[in-house]
Amino acid sequence: MSRFIGILSLDTAFPRIAGDAGNPESYHLPARVSVVAGAGSTEIVRDGRPDPELVSAFRAAAETFVAEGACLVTSTCGFLVTVQADVARDLGVPVLLSGLSLVPLARAATGGAPVGVLTASAAALGPGAIRAAGAEPEDVRIAGLDGDALFASVFLAARAAQRDSFDRSEVEGRVAAAAEALVTRAPEIGSIVLECGNLPPYAEAVRRVTGRPVLSILDGARLLAPA
Numbered sequence: 001m002s003r004f005i006g007i008l009s010l011d012t013a014f015p016r017i018a019g020d021a022g023n024p025e026s027y028h029l030p031a032r033v034s035v036v037a038g039a040g041s042t043e044i045v046r047d048g049r050p051d052p053e054l055v056s057a058f059r060a061a062a063e064t065f066v067a068e069g070a071c072l073v074t075s076t077c078g079f080l081v082t083v084q085a086d087v088a089r090d091l092g093v094p095v096l097l098s099g100l101s102l103v104p105l106a107r108a109a110t111g112g113a114p115v116g117v118l119t120a121s122a123a124a125l126g127p128g129a130i131r132a133a134g135a136e137p138e139d140v141r142i143a144g145l146d147g148d149a150l151f152a153s154v155f156l157a158a159r160a161a162q163r164d165s166f167d168r169s170e171v172e173g174r175v176a177a178a179a180e181a182l183v184t185r186a187p188e189i190g191s192i193v194l195e196c197g198n199l200p201p202y203a204e205a206v207r208r209v210t211g212r213p214v215l216s217i218l219d220g221a222r223l224l225a226p227a
Contacts, residue, residue, distance in 0.1 A: 005031040005221060006065030008058055008075040008087075008097070011040050013162040014154050014198075021197030021217050022076040028227050029071070034061040040159045041077075047126035049082045062087050062095065072096065072225040074217055078195035079124065081132045094224040099194050099217040100133035106191040106215055107139055113190025114141050116182050118175070118206065120155060120196040121146040141189055143182035145196070148174050155198050168201065175202040180209045191215065 009022045016022040024031035036057045044050055050058075058080070062073045073087065073095045080087075081098035088095035106115045115135070119125045122144025127137045145151040151174055154166045183189055191213045192206060199206075200216040207214045 002069065003029060003071040003225070004069065005029050005225060006062065006068075006070035006073045007031055007033045008061055008073065008080070009033050009035045010044055010075075010077050011035055011037055011159060012076075012155075013159050013164060015165060016076075017168060017201055019201030019203075019218075020076075021074065021200060026200065026218055028222055029225060032065070032068075032070075034065065036061055041120075041156050041162075042158050044077050045079050045121050045156060046124050048128065050080075055083050055086055058083060059087050062091060066091055066093055072221060074221055076197035078119065078197065078217070079129060081129050084132060096217060096220045096224055098133065099197075099215065099220065100129065100135075102193050102215045102217075102220050103130070103133050103135040103140060106193050106213070107135070110190030110213070114139060114186065114188050116140070116179070116186065116189040116192040116210075116212065117142045118179055118182065118192060118194050118196070118199060119144045120151075120198065125195065141182060141186035143178050143185075145175065145178055148178070150174055155196070172202045172205050175199060176205040176209045179206040183210045183212065 039054050075097040078098035078100050081100045084097045103115050117140045122142050154163045194216040200218050203214045
């Protein structure tokens with residue numbers, strides 16, 4: 001049985017471009033996707049845990065991956081950090097559902113400096129999610145893309161209203177601008193963690209405009225399941 005990474009995906013309609021955490025080609029090992037029906041952006045990107053039936057569905061999909069030979073289980077949405085423990089408990093393989101779980105590592109690697117978190121929704125990213133990632137709210141400086149009309153229309157709308165195409169370079173510009181504004185507002189930031197699974201395609205642009213190391217769930221996958 002060959003090793004593969006199992007990706008728990010939200011139920012979305014927008015394209016998963018190269019570098020997106022929901023695109024199997026974004027990973028360093030073979031990967032498979034399991035879409036959790038009913039787990040749309042509006043059900044998961046919120047301040048709090050998903051509904052219990054969705055938590056059970058994510059756990060069941062993870063168990064299926066392990067039975068099929070997965071060496072790691074990841075996800076496409078960093079807000080699932082709130083159910084990281086539920087999915088990982090006694091599963092038998094590493095589970096990394098959110099780039100937010102890399103915040104303690106990023107902070108330690110930069111001498112305890114605050115970590116910038118670039119998220120799909122700053123309004124929804126509450127202290128519970130930060131603590132579920134093993135950090136404290138005072139350890140992070142948060143900037144969201146929820147105020148950007150383009151980003152919100154593609155990634156945060158209800159599934160039926162999501163756009164079926166977008167200009168990658170235009171989204172990259174919006175993401176880079178948000179990151180640059182974040183470090184201007186909080187220059188004490190030592191690194192940046194990408195919460196959102198749609199943001200890794202723009203990691204290099206964020207690194208370029210901020211001059212900070214940038215970590216995403218894809219980097220965590222390389223650490224936990226080396227090739």
